[in-house]
Amino acid sequence: MAVENVYIEMNTSIIFDEVLAHRLGLIPINADPRKFKMVEKEVSDEKGGKTREVFNEDNTIIFTLNKVCKRPVHIPSVVDGRPYTENIYSSDFKWQPQGNQSQTFPDGISPLYPDILIAMLRPGQEISLEMHCRKGNGMDHAKFSPVATSSYRLHPKITITKDLDEDSAEKLVQICPMNVFDIEDVGSVKTAKVARPRNCTMCRECIRGPGWSDRIKLERISNHFIFKVESCSALKSAEILLESVQILRQKCAAFINMVDGSQTFPQNSA
Numbered sequence: 001m002a003v004e005n006v007y008i009e010m011n012t013s014i015i016f017d018e019v020l021a022h023r024l025g026l027i028p029i030n031a032d033p034r035k036f037k038m039v040e041k042e043v044s045d046e047k048g049g050k051t052r053e054v055f056n057e058d059n060t061i062i063f064t065l066n067k068v069c070k071r072p073v074h075i076p077s078v079v080d081g082r083p084y085t086e087n088i089y090s091s092d093f094k095w096q097p098q099g100n101q102s103q104t105f106p107d108g109i110s111p112l113y114p115d116i117l118i119a120m121l122r123p124g125q126e127i128s129l130e131m132h133c134r135k136g137n138g139m140d141h142a143k144f145s146p147v148a149t150s151s152y153r154l155h156p157k158i159t160i161t162k163d164l165d166e167d168s169a170e171k172l173v174q175i176c177p178m179n180v181f182d183i184e185d186v187g188s189v190k191t192a193k194v195a196r197p198r199n200c201t202m203c204r205e206c207i208r209g210p211g212w213s214d215r216i217k218l219e220r221i222s223n224h225f226i227f228k229v230e231s232c233s234a235l236k237s238a239e240i241l242l243e244s245v246q247i248l249r250q251k252c253a254a255f256i257n258m259v260d261g262s263q264t265f266p267q268n269s270a
Contacts, residue, residue: 001029001036001061001234002143003131010128013119020119020127024065025143027090028112029133030234031061033146034243035104036135057099061109061133064094069121077123084123090116093131112234146233146240155224156200159217166190172216176206198226 006021013020037059041051069086071077077084091114101109119127138145158180164172169192173181182195202220207213229237 001031001033001133001135002141003027003029003063004134004136005132006129007132008129010126012125013121013127015119020129023118024131025141027116027118028232028234029061029109030112031105031109031133032234033135036061038136039134055132055134057101059134060098061101062096062098063131063133064096064129065092065118065131066094066128067092067121068126069123071123085120087120088118088127090114090118092118096130112232146231146235147237148230148232150227150229152225152227154220154222155226156197156202157219157221158194158197158200158206159219160192160194160215161217162215164192164215168192168215172206172212175209177203181206 003021003025006024008017008020011017011020015023039053039055039059042054065088067086067088071084075084090111093111095109097105121127136144166189169181169183169190172192173183178196178199178201180194180196180200181192183190184193200218202218204218207216207218227241229240231237231240233240235243
């Protein structure tokens, strides 16, 4: 869910209306998109074939933002060499429940992060507007994407091919910047072991020194992937991964049906 339409009633700040609307659109909303529907269109003019979008409680979230900077009399106009200002944060959003949204979301709906700075107002400046949020996907606009970054890498495989004496083991632990190795007591002898292989970034620091490439072997497991998904939405990373797999399965099923001839390819398909 993200802000799609901004209706500005008053904006006397130094931020242009279009820049302000863009900033508002990039603020993540703490609402589960699975509980909302996509905005649909209906025919508004049968002769002309014109359509219009239909907004209701099932596909729209409404916020208002009203802020006026009024400098208290006891505070000087210049504080610590800087003019007096008031900050507008995402916590200043006021949710306006529509229909039965109050029952569906008893804890309320708000921005995911309350401390996002939107604008700074000088005394006498004012911002008053209304925002309509809707459901979308990242292909339409990046603001609908539930993740900030998503990546994967092959699982590292580190093998100590030769026995290391105590001094070499301690040196190996010290030269690894990712803390992959540990000291292990085998009987009365201290040696090195691979304790945290997932930490390895293949920086090759452990094999740069003379003779170390004969003692340490760095590989990757070709069928073991480590996924990293950083969520910036109401969904947790694990939920995003499961939802994306489900969408991928649906797309694969649709493609198979097209190949089999049970469905037709879209005319604008690439």
